[in-house]
Amino acid sequence: MTSQETDLDRRFVLAKAIAQEAGAMALDYFNRRDSLVIETKRDPQDVVSIADRTVEKLIRERVEATFAGDGFLGEEFGHTAGSSGYTWVVDPIDGTAPFVSGMPNWCVSIAVLHGNEPVIGVIGAPCHNELYAAAAGRGAKLNGRVLTLDPTRNVRNAMTGIGANSHVAPEVMADIIIRLLQAGGTFIRNGSGALMLAYVAAGRLVGYYEPYMHAWDCLAGYCLVKEAGGWHHPFPVEGERLTRGAPVVAAGPGARADLERLAGLA
Ligand code: IPD
Numbered sequence: 001m002t003s004q005e006t007d008l009d010r011r012f013v014l015a016k017a018i019a020q021e022a023g024a025m026a027l028d029y030f031n032r033r034d035s036l037v038i039e040t041k042r043d044p045q046d047v048v049s050i051a052d053r054t055v056e057k058l059i060r061e062r063v064e065a066t067f068a069g070d071g072f073l074g075e076e077f078g079h080t081a082g083s084s085g086y087t088w089v090v091d092p093i094d095g096t097a098p099f100v101s102g103m104p105n106w107c108v109s110i111a112v113l114h115g116n117e118p119v120i121g122v123i124g125a126p127c128h129n130e131l132y133a134a135a136a137g138r139g140a141k142l143n144g145r146v147l148t149l150d151p152t153r154n155v156r157n158a159m160t161g162i163g164a165n166s167h168v169a170p171e172v173m174a175d176i177i178i179r180l181l182q183a184g185g186t187f188i189r190n191g192s193g194a195l196m197l198a199y200v201a202a203g204r205l206v207g208y209y210e211p212y213m214h215a216w217d218c219l220a221g222y223c224l225v226k227e228a229g230g231w232h233h234p235f236p237v238e239g240e241r242l243t244r245g246a247p248v249v250a251a252g253p254g255a256r257a258d259l260e261r262l263a264g265l266a
């Protein structure tokens with residue numbers, strides 16, 4: 001490290017290294033998934049295994065070893081408050097359902113908040129050999145290539161990601177899909193909301209909407225989208241709200257108005 005490197009840079013370097021290490025560990029579990037015991041949480045579609053828990057433990061250990069004063073929120077083991085002003089918000093495996101079903105659409109998602117701002121977003125997709133990385137004011141990159149969004153793309157000439165879970169009524173989801181199709185759009189759901197947000201940052205999808213997600217699902221993707229030149233709806237992270245769910249909406253610059261309309265924000 002040089003003296004020019006800031007607290008943010010040091011955490012950014014660590015976040016990328018952890019995403020690689022945690023991704024390799026998750027990939028090892030993925031390659032022997034037939035031996036995993038699959039447990040359920042809220043409902044039978046909401047699955048989890050030892051892979052999710054062990055990967056989160058690894059990430060926590062790595063963060064604590066270098067930044068013991070940082071806060072930490074992970075999907076599997078909850079929130080530990082810190083004293084430094086930085087909080088790591090981690091989904092060890094986003095896309096557990098595809099993961100246990102043998103599909104490659106899953107990722108390790110690591111965000112860092114400074115105060116209430118997501119200032120680092122790193123998403124590793126080991127099955128695709130892809131590492132998405134962004135930090136505030138430093139741009140977004142995919143495997144080192146700078147991501148810049150095309151303002152001519154909108155819901156009518158590109159695909160939109162839609163996510164659903166049992167927090168949201170089927171009728172509400174059906175209505176969202178109907179309205180998107182009526183607006184001339186089309187939708188994708190790959191089972192990993194975090195990865196679909198990374199795809200928005202990469203210009204593969206023009207937007208993403210899921211009516212109820214958690215901070216660990218979206219903050220890394222939000223940082224990536226913003227740094228690539230896109231827009232996202234603010235996610236409430238103040239105090240107790242950090243651990244609660246909220247709507248997640250993101251778009252490239254040409255699709256913001258479309259996504260705001262779809263999400264009932266405009
Ligand atoms: C889920 C995935 C899914 C989304 C759900 C999330 P998990 O996260 O991102 O795509 O629709 O709302 O809970 O449980 O696989 O980490």
Ligand code: CA
Pocket residue numbers: 047048075096
């Ligand atoms: Ca989960």
Ligand code: CA
Pocket residue numbers: 075091093094095216217
């Ligand atoms: Ca998730």
Ligand code: CA
Pocket residue numbers: 052075091092093094095096
């Ligand atoms: Ca997860």
